[in-house]
Amino acid sequence: MQLIITDAWLAKSRAIYLSGTRLVVAGMLCALALMLVSAGLYHWVFLKGAREGWPVIGALVKLVVKDEFDQRDRFLRENLDAMARRVGEMQAKLIQMESLGERVSGLAGVSPPDLKRLPGSGGALVSGRTVTMEELQDTLSDLDKLTDQRVDLLTVMESRLFDEKIKKMLVPTQEPVAGGNLGSAFGWRIDPLNGRSALHTGLDFPSEPGTAILSAAGGVVVTQEYHPAYGNMVDVDHGNELLTRYAHASRVMVKKGDLVKRGQKIAEVGSTGRSTGPHLHFEVLVQGVYQDPQKFLTAGQQVPTAPVVVSALRPLSRSAVPQIRAD
Numbered sequence: 001m002q003l004i005i006t007d008a009w010l011a012k013s014r015a016i017y018l019s020g021t022r023l024v025v026a027g028m029l030c031a032l033a034l035m036l037v038s039a040g041l042y043h044w045v046f047l048k049g050a051r052e053g054w055p056v057i058g059a060l061v062k063l064v065v066k067d068e069f070d071q072r073d074r075f076l077r078e079n080l081d082a083m084a085r086r087v088g089e090m091q092a093k094l095i096q097m098e099s100l101g102e103r104v105s106g107l108a109g110v111s112p113p114d115l116k117r118l119p120g121s122g123g124a125l126v127s128g129r130t131v132t133m134e135e136l137q138d139t140l141s142d143l144d145k146l147t148d149q150r151v152d153l154l155t156v157m158e159s160r161l162f163d164e165k166i167k168k169m170l171v172p173t174q175e176p177v178a179g180g181n182l183g184s185a186f187g188w189r190i191d192p193l194n195g196r197s198a199l200h201t202g203l204d205f206p207s208e209p210g211t212a213i214l215s216a217a218g219g220v221v222v223t224q225e226y227h228p229a230y231g232n233m234v235d236v237d238h239g240n241e242l243l244t245r246y247a248h249a250s251r252v253m254v255k256k257g258d259l260v261k262r263g264q265k266i267a268e269v270g271s272t273g274r275s276t277g278p279h280l281h282f283e284v285l286v287q288g289v290y291q292d293p294q295k296f297l298t299a300g301q302q303v304p305t306a307p308v309v310v311s312a313l314r315p316l317s318r319s320a321v322p323q324i325r326a327d
Contacts, residue, residue, distance in 0.1 A: 080133065083136060087140065169262050170242070171296065174217060176214050178212065182205060183206040184200055185200070185294065186294060187292070193274065203297075207278060207280060209270055213267040215260045215264045216244050216293075221260060222243070223235035230247035230274075232249040244293075245282070248272050248278075249269065
């Protein structure tokens with residue numbers, strides 16, 4: 001395309017040649033300019049009509065605004081309904097947690113405080129009224145308070161159960177020799193070395209030399225030495241004036257001051273000291289008084305109850321220990 005431009009007096013003329021590419025670009029620029037002018041004019045007219053309340057534009061604005069509000073209201077109702085269903089599920093789970101907490105508190109020996117309970121609810125659905133935001137906020141606030149109360153109660157129960165677990169781990173109920181057969185029991189017997197009547201202050205577990213000796217409970221090694229009667233001996237303090245003794249060991253793996261865990265290997269079976277053959281001599285002392293270790297080991301093989309533990313911890317009379325023999 002070729003355009004010839006002249007002025008009014010035909011004094012000058014100028015020719016412009018447009019190729020196909022230039023013609024397309026020029027057309028697109030003109031169309032873009034026309035669109036911008038149209039959009040600006042439409043925007044100006046629409047805003048002016050909306051502000052001044054022109055009949056047609058005002059009605060159109062109200063229709064658009066009403067449709068937008070309807071969509072927003074429908075979206076809000078749908079979200080409120082979904083949140084209400086979730087709150088209902090949370091209430092049901094909280095009721096289940098409350099029931100579970102009561103059962104666990106009984107096992108933990110904790111008397112649950114008077115907590116605000118969720119009211120029972122149910123029945124047929126008569127009206128599908130949508131809950132309001134205020135009702136939902138009040139329900140969430142109540143749930144938050146109830147949850148805090150349950151958390152406090154469960155924290156107390158956790159602490160109590162943890163204490164009970166620690167106490168259980170510190171009571172010597174673990175067999176000191178895995179699968180060991182009991183040889184000589186606790187009590188009066190004929191001493192195998194001198195043939196006289198003597199009190200046997202522990203339990204004997206005959207085993208092969210080198211068999212692992214296990215700590216009956218967690219504690220601290222307070223004695224690790226060679227004793228003329230006990231041979232290589234280890235004493236473990238479990239707190240509350242409760243102590244266990246392991247005698248006649250051939251080899252010891254711990255030293256004084258070591259922390260030992262329940263079931264940890266602390267020595268190996270031997271026949272050192274006053275002994276007639278390889279075995280472990282195992283003792284339990286409460287407040288320095290010898291106890292029958294079988295009570296503790298038996299308590300560890302069944303469900304622990306308070307009477308069993310109390311019976312196991314009841315000290316013997318010191319007058320009942322006139323003579324001590326270890327073999």
